[in-house]
Amino acid sequence: MTTPAAPAADDSAAQLVALVPGLPKILLHDHLDGGLRPATIVELAAEIGHELPTTDPEALGRWFVESADSGSLERYLETFEHTVAVMQTADALRRVAREAVLDLAADGVVYVESRYAPEQHLRAGLTLDEVVDAVQAGFAEGVAEVAAQGRTIRVGTLLSAMRQADRAQEVAAVALAHRDDGVVGFDIAGPEEGFPPSRHAAAFQALADAHLPTTVHAGEGSGLASIGEALHVAQACRIGHGARLVDDVTTDDLGDRLGPLAHWVRDRRVPLELCPSSNLQTGAAASIAEHPVTRLKRLGFKVTVNTDNRLQSGTTLSRELTLLVQEAGWTLDDLQDVAVTAAAYAFVHHDDRDHLIDTVIRPAYAAARGGRHRA
Template identity: 70%
Template sequence: MTPPDEPGNLDAALRALPKVLLHDHLDGGVRPATIVELSAAVGHELPTTDPQGLGRWFVDAAGSGSLPRYLETFEHTLAVMQTADGLRRVAREAVLDLAADGVVHAEERYAPEQHQRAGLTLQQVVDAVREGFAEGTALAAADGHEIRVVQVLSAMRQDHRSAEIAALALANRDAGVVAFDIAGPEEGFPPSRHAAAFRVVRDACFPATVHAGEADGLDSIAEALHVAGAVRLGHGVRLADDVHEGPDGAWRLGLLAHWVRDRRVPLEVCPSSNLQTGAAASVAEHPVTLLRRAGFEVTVNTDNRLQSGTSLSRELGLLVREAGWTLDDVVDVTLTAARHAFLHDDERRALVDRIVRPAATPGTARPGRHRA
């Protein structure tokens, strides 16, 4: 086999690897052509109606280095996700796009409260998304791509509907909803504002993943863990502020970093998105490599494929090309994601086996070697 580190072969190897995506926003992955078509139908004005130009606009607008400015781009995607038909289409196409990239398990998150402008109930929103995922899964299977896509329901941290969204998530826990989250502007809106909602899901033995450590620092991460009871951290890259490598190569960790590493709390890291929001200066300098070398449970994710102009294969490829990762490192973080998916243990084991088998074939990356 031709060496996989040649550009074309690297891309092919990354696409072929069965991948697990834990942090991807449904409203951040809409196809530009779909936005153009549906915007015309609902009378929503866009910066441009050229699909290619619109795709470039999203990437440029999201790359301002400001999380609030980044979040403004969602007004255009949300505008076309206010009807059951629009939600079904966006959900269906998301599954197809992920399957085409080699993703075999994806946890798509979105905030149901943001899709009620045209009169949909919260349950109708969840139902439409579930139907779209089912349609996409069937179409992908017919094309030879087996994929499972589930829902993570987010409450907007600047609003006051988290208890309502937590109840919605629990009501749909046997219908494809696997976790509860809070999203939106992090600084100034700590998890403690939603302590009651997190207590409800925790008492119901239902998992939470919290956006923390992206636009705010260690206090936000601490609240996500100790107030919200998060079992995964969305982003979490500011944890690097509590991690230092000594001149002798030994790691010096603060109390919070030790807590996260000792308890194997996984980090849902999104490299390109972090560059756009100012959480990192470059892929080469991104904290994900330091955190992985220091022994944290690192996973790699896309966050918003439209705004970052990315895919999971591209994110992993950037780390290989710019941060010195190997294909073995890529397989390792993929296995980490599989082991921390919001699935029952037997399902996780099956998912891990699905990744290990092709990764262990001659000439491809093999798990179990840590060289990042």
């Protein structure tokens, strides 16, 4: 029987937690409209006359976390009305994108794939292409500002189509048109129940024909069937969340037994973009200690750790990793493993992945081990 590792000793865990902020991090699942600074929301809302629950930035940040902490994916998604509302002009999109890069770099993220749905930012008259141009300009400004501070971060963009809408083919075409301008892949997001990937089969086929990779939200608000469709209809290279995959793993006196879907995912090394705090909020997991990421990792699945929506979860990638150390007994080896896995399955070319792993991640973890040994 496979069980999560026992929590590390208090002093060892504390030493590891102290190292986490300085470790290089790879983030594959982070929503642009779920990572705004509360103060920015207040300022942008005042400019357009959008009413917020509160105009105090600290109180607003708490409101987002409390409102998202409902146990329901649908209610969780309702909080985005306020963030999306203030992201309707080129200037606002550029500012939000720039600030996201700065905040992620400050957390030690060296490569991020930031995703958003261009179709949600058209209320003030922007076109899909103009939305993408504005966001890419903001990302570029953020990357340049980080470089001026003597640090490095790279941003890949994932364009999402809303699965409850009917614009997937348009968004897929925009993704392909901007693949040389920083767009590295495609996604569908939004409520899973009732809106399967098969509704957008034509878009996924067009992307596959053009060799642009896809990742699909699945196994978060819906069950195993959603993961199966993501793999076989959407031809997903990664699964966004996938926490419900543990429903296809049973345990008896002889140990863990994988069902056919779980075997398919593990055998083909399909990576899972797990988001511990977010998954707790949407009811896909009961606690950090019991979150499927640890069990799936121990069973040999390719797992990555992600933030999903930093604003709604009140989190950073450092915080997510820290929680796993403190509550699920993760070790430095575990942290390195998920960083290497994330880099290895990023939607950039093979040489870029190897560069991240060999020149950024492994040397930093080797140094961390040496420092802990000397301590």
